[in-house]
Amino acid sequence: MAEAAPVVPSDELLEWPKKDKRRFLHVVYRVGDLDRTIKFYTECFGMKLLRKRDIPEEKYSNAFLGFGPEETNFVVELTYKEDDETVLEYLLNCFQQQAPRYQLKLLRKVFDPWKLAAPVVPSDELLEWPKKDKRRFLHVVYRVGDLDRTIKFYTECFGMKLLRKRDIPEEKYTNAFLGFGPEETNFVVELTYNYGVDKYDIGTGFGHFAIATQDVYKMVEDIRAKGGIITREPGPVKGGKSVIAFAKDPDGYIFELIQRGPTPEPLCQVMLRVGDLERSIKFYEKALGMKMVKKTDRPEYKYSIAMMGYAEEHETTVLELTYNYGVTEYTKGNAYAQVAISTDDVYKSAEVVNLVTKELGGKITRQPGPIPGLNTKITSFLDPDGWKTVLVDNEDFLKELHKEE
Incomplete structure (x- = not known):
């Protein structure tokens, strides 16, 4: 049996707190947006961020701020919990x-x-939001079987630059971002390599990406010289003057090469096939605030296309929706993932999408809110044909970029 502690007289015991070495360490309270509060406390109160810790397995983050070191000063401990x-x-x-x-x-x-x-908010007022929002195409995400091989092909054959690369070993995947300009201003590709997976099914629904170049013939020569596959030789389109060619990357993704003058956005198109063109046009206009910049019907070839975007197609990236007469369904495969678009308010944007899906189809696949660990606010959804779009908070996206620099 353990020996009992000595009995200390009450009066003597009550004196202990006065003799003990004590001081205030920190005060703990919860906040709804950790980065916003840190910014306010440092800029408005002059506090310093002393340390920050993220506990993803318990879905919370802490930040300690004060006017001096924790060893000697009283500080605040802010707690952000995703589901508080x-x-x-x-x-x-x-x-x-x-x-x-x-x-x-x-x-x-x-x-x-x-x-x-x-x-x-009244429906009519809510549906005006996407038109007023600050939006642009950020990146397109798809999977590849050999990341280094694809990076080499895109940089040497297309002239893209490797902008950043990140490895997430705990989730067994690696990303690489490539494009013709910085992510802050340009549309880029986000390649995903999942450990141990070397092949994907592209499906029948995905069409192609497009690159604008001032000399299609030279680009085709460069691609062929480096072992690339040309699936359409350069030349004018049927019944038109535009000069185009098609090339296939190592994973089988098709790239249309379009001859065009200098442009701020060389990575200029993502083409997806849809089963009802008019429905898709309405969806992207109402849910995402895009405008139809061009529509072409080619009955002799039994297809129609609509170019959807936030500016004219020679100025920025557009989504090319293609309808083949009589075809209402396509296979999605597991290669192409999604396109990401910026927004100033993911919550309001998700409300709009939810409203539009009730009329035209589609569904929200991720409710709006911050990503655990990153705190970047996003929401995601499927259009009526099952194509996925992710909306990303503008400020959070820039913070995430600069955090990785």
């Missing part, structure tokens, strides 16, 4: 106090656990 009900209730109360004219409600189990619903 207390934070949501606090935010709800703040919204109700600041904007009593809005109807707000807290929904249980929208996405486990509670989520804060956005203010209820």
Whole structure:
């Protein structure tokens, strides 16, 4: 049996706290946006960020800020938790106090656990949001079987630059971002290599990517000289003047090469096949705020196309939607993944998409909110044909880029 501790008289025991070595260490409280609060405290109060830690397995992050080192000073410990009900209730109360004219409600189990619903906005007003939002194509994501081989092909044959590369060994994949300009301003490709997977099925729905060049003939020569496959020799399109060619990369993805003058966006198209062109045009106009920059019907070849984007096709990247007469369904395969588009508000944007899907089809696949560990706010959805789009917060995207530099 363990020996009992000596009995200390009450009066003597009560004196201990006065003799003990004590000081205030930190105060802990929860916040709804960690980076926003850090920015406010450092810029407005003059505090310093002392340390930051992320605990992804428990879905929370801490940040310690103060006016001196923790060894000697009292500091604040901010806690951000992805699914913190207390934070949501606090935010709800703040919204109700600041904007009593809005109807707000807290929904249980929208996405486990509670989520804060956005203010209820009339449908017509909500549908105007995508047109006012600051949007552009960020990147297109697809899978490849040999990352280094594809990087070599894109840089040597197409003239792209490797912008960044990241390896995520705990999730067994690697990404590489390539393009013709910086990610802050240009549309780029995000290649994904999953450990041990060397082949993918492209399917029948994905069409091609397109690259604008001032000399298609020379690019074709360069590609062929480096062992690339040309699937269409350079020359004018049937019934038109545009000079094009087609090349195939090592994984079987097709690239259309278009002869065009100098352009700020050489990576200029993503072509996807759809089963109902008019429905798709409406979806991308209403859900994403795109405009139809060109529409072409070629009954002699039994297809129609619509170019959808945020500016004219010679100025920026466009989505080329292709409808082949009588074909309503295509296989998706497992190679092509998604396109990413920027937004100033993923929450409001998700509301719009949700509203449009009820009319035209499609569905939200990820509710809006920050990615654990990164804190970049995103939402994702499928269009009526099952093509995936991810909307990414503008400010968070730039922070993520600069964090990796």
